[in-house]
Structures are given as C-alpha cells and as structure tokens.
Amino acid sequence: MCATCGCDSVEHAHDHSHGHDHGHDHGHNHDHNHDHDHDHGHGHNHGHDDRPRTIIKLEQDVLLKNRLLAEQNRGWLAARDVAALNLMSSPGAGKTTLLERTLRDLGGEVRFAVIEGDQQTSRDAERIAAVGAPVIQINTGTGCHLDAGMVRDGLAALAPQPRSVVLIENVGNLVCPALFDLGERSRVVVFSVTEGEDKPLKYPHMFRASDVLILSKIDLLPYVPFDMEQAIGYARRVNPRLRIFAVSALRGDGLGAWYDWLRGQAAQGGRDGV
Amino acid sequence: MHELALTQAIVEAVLQRAEEAGGRRVARVVVEIGRLTAVLPAAVHFCFELCAEDTLLAGAALVIEQPPGTARCRSCGAQVAIEDLLSLCSCGSSDLAWLSGHELQIREMEMI
Numbered sequence: 213m214c215a216t217c218g219c220d221s222v223e224h225a226h227d228h229s230h231g232h233d234h235g236h237d238h239g240h241n242h243d244h245n246h247d248h249d250h251d252h253g254h255g256h257n258h259g260h261d262d263r264p265r266t267i268i269k270l271e272q273d274v275l276l277k278n279r280l281l282a283e284q285n286r287g288w289l290a291a292r293d294v295a296a297l298n299l300m301s302s303p304g305a306g307k308t309t310l311l312e313r314t315l316r317d318l319g320g321e322v323r324f325a326v327i328e329g330d331q332q333t334s335r336d337a338e339r340i341a342a343v344g345a346p347v348i349q350i351n352t353g354t355g356c357h358l359d360a361g362m363v364r365d366g367l368a369a370l371a372p373q374p375r376s377v378v379l380i381e382n383v384g385n386l387v388c389p390a391l392f393d394l395g396e397r398s399r400v401v402v403f404s405v406t407e408g409e410d411k412p413l414k415y416p417h418m419f420r421a422s423d424v425l426i427l428s429k430i431d432l433l434p435y436v437p438f439d440m441e442q443a444i445g446y447a448r449r450v451n452p453r454l455r456i457f458a459v460s461a462l463r464g465d466g467l468g469a470w471y472d473w474l475r476g477q478a479a480q481g482g483r484d485g486v
Numbered sequence: 487m488h489e490l491a492l493t494q495a496i497v498e499a500v501l502q503r504a505e506e507a508g509g510r511r512v513a514r515v516v517v518e519i520g521r522l523t524a525v526l527p528a529a530v531h532f533c534f535e536l537c538a539e540d541t542l543l544a545g546a547a548l549v550i551e552q553p554p555g556t557a558r559c560r561s562c563g564a565q566v567a568i569e570d571l572l573s574l575c576s577c578g579s580s581d582l583a584w585l586s587g588h589e590l591q592i593r594e595m596e597m598i
Contacts, residue, residue: 267597274495274517
C-alpha cells in the first residue's frame, strides 16, 4: 500500500512536484554525508525517468521493535507480580559486589533472581550463584548493551517466582544501555567515588535515564579526592528527580535506605511507577 | 557503539517495506535524530553503508535531520531552547520536560 496517499497501488507514481523541495526548508540542519559516489536523488529527475518513484511516509520509531518487546516483558512481569530493576554503570563501579551483599542481607526476606549481562564469561553469574540466588548469564559477545529481546529470553530461562524481584545487571557501559528499555520497573545507575565527581556531566544520558543513583564505594572516601556534595549536585543538574543512596557494599554503610527502597519495589511488584 | 544496533533497526524496517512493495530498490531514506539523543549522525552514516550493502538499500542516500532541543520548565513554566543535557532554564532550574530534540524516527523512504 502506498502510505503517502493510502492507495493500494505500489505502482502509483506520485509524479507531482516532489523532488523540488525535499525538506530543505524546515529549519533543521541536515547532516548529509556526500562522501560516497552514487547518484542520490538531488538530480531532480523525479517524474522524468521511466520508473515511477514512490515516497512512503513511515514516521516510525527507530527503536520500535525493542520498545514492543520491552512492553511485552513488562506485561509478562506484571502478570507474575515481579518487579525488574535495570542496574547500569561503567565497568568496575561495583554492581556485582552490591548485588552479592544485597542478596546476602535481604535474600531471607525478599525473593530475588538475577540476570547477568556481560560481553564474555560467566564469572559474575558464578559469584551470584555462590550466594545462593537463581541466576542466568547473558553474553552479548561484541554487543555493548542488553536489549529487550535478550531479557525476554533470559526471563523465560530464569522463570522467576511470583512476587520476586529480578535484578538485571547490564553490561558495564555508561552510554549505550541508556537507550534500551528492557521492560524494567526502575533504572538504577551505580557510580563509584573513584570515578570522579563529574561523571554525571560527562555521561548525562545515563543519569537522565535513571530513577535511582547509587554512589558506591564510600568506604574509600578518605583515600580519594571526591567531593560528594559536588557529585550529587552534578547528578541533580542532569536529573533533579534522581533518588540517591550513598553506600559501601564492603562495609555496609548506607545500605539500610537502599534495602528499604528495594522492599518497596518488591511490595509494588510488577505494577507501574517508581 | 549503539549506532550499529540502531542503524540495523532502520535498515530492517525500511527493507521490510521495500519487500512488501515487491522488492523495489530504495533510493533515499530520511531519518530524524534529535540533538538531545545520544546518537551520533556520523556513526549512523558509517553504519548505514555497511548495513545496506547487498540489500535493496544498497547505494541509497541517507538524509539525517536533526531537530533542535526545546523544553518546558517544570519550575517556571517557560518554554526554552536547550543545547544539551546540561542546559538550564533562564530561571536557573534544571527540571525540564523535553518537547523536541529527542526524536529518533524513520520519517520516509523513497523507492525506485
């Protein structure tokens, strides 16, 4: 079907005036790469050559497929009253250590299951399994983020119990995972005090896309030049709605507030909202 | 390099339409990548040529439009232009609801 006019003929030629004003009059800048050598349509030859041209208006979200899969995951989780959390950070910020400690401290009270995302190895899944939680590892190979399709398969394999909390540890990467909805209930970014206060300014998309910020490794504050107040100020500048917890998974500081928040997530199950 | 995954999604969506139209070749694809997205147009151009190779999109022109960012301030209600994610309202607030600049859309395609 021709989406421009709704007719059923794909051969319908649209040989009226397009090609003479194709879009350059609407104020957006075009990043139009001319460094290839094919003939790409600036020759105003529409309507003059023998083959009819057809323009189809798509107006389609580039991430449509991922978004649909994410919504399916959300429905799957809601039907089981399961809350899923998407944990993201740069590599080495302490996500796995935080999960280990959380599972040990809260595992008797809240039912958890874990999806581990890494490019390679099942080392993180082995660490989680050693604490006694159900876990599956997703290896993305060269992929730099988890997507909703991978999480759908992961959830099916993991088969989390009703009224449990699924902790999804994304690939360590402060850029790409921000774009991909997995069907989670909340997004948590972990940012360690060894990374420097200005991380939220340098990687604003991740901090904007998150609901919760965990400042980790605060036991190291005496040894690193890190201004906590400034870091929180930068994070709030990018996202004034962030809920912030400062913790040390090693020593236990600040974990009580994080656990209270997790209990709330578990109580809300698969229902909407943060 | 999430641009590769995004470009694959663009090529797949366009290819599906071209196949539905009886396998017609695609001459041009227009996409919208807002200035506030974490997507680099140059990287999408680079990936597009790779992803389009040996398909109905081979040789197609990719036009990327980049709508500028605008937002409504949740503190004072003003509508403001924003350059990037660190921009503030003139009232000093950073609590901004984006109105434009976050587009990530395939707008149209032209088949021959």
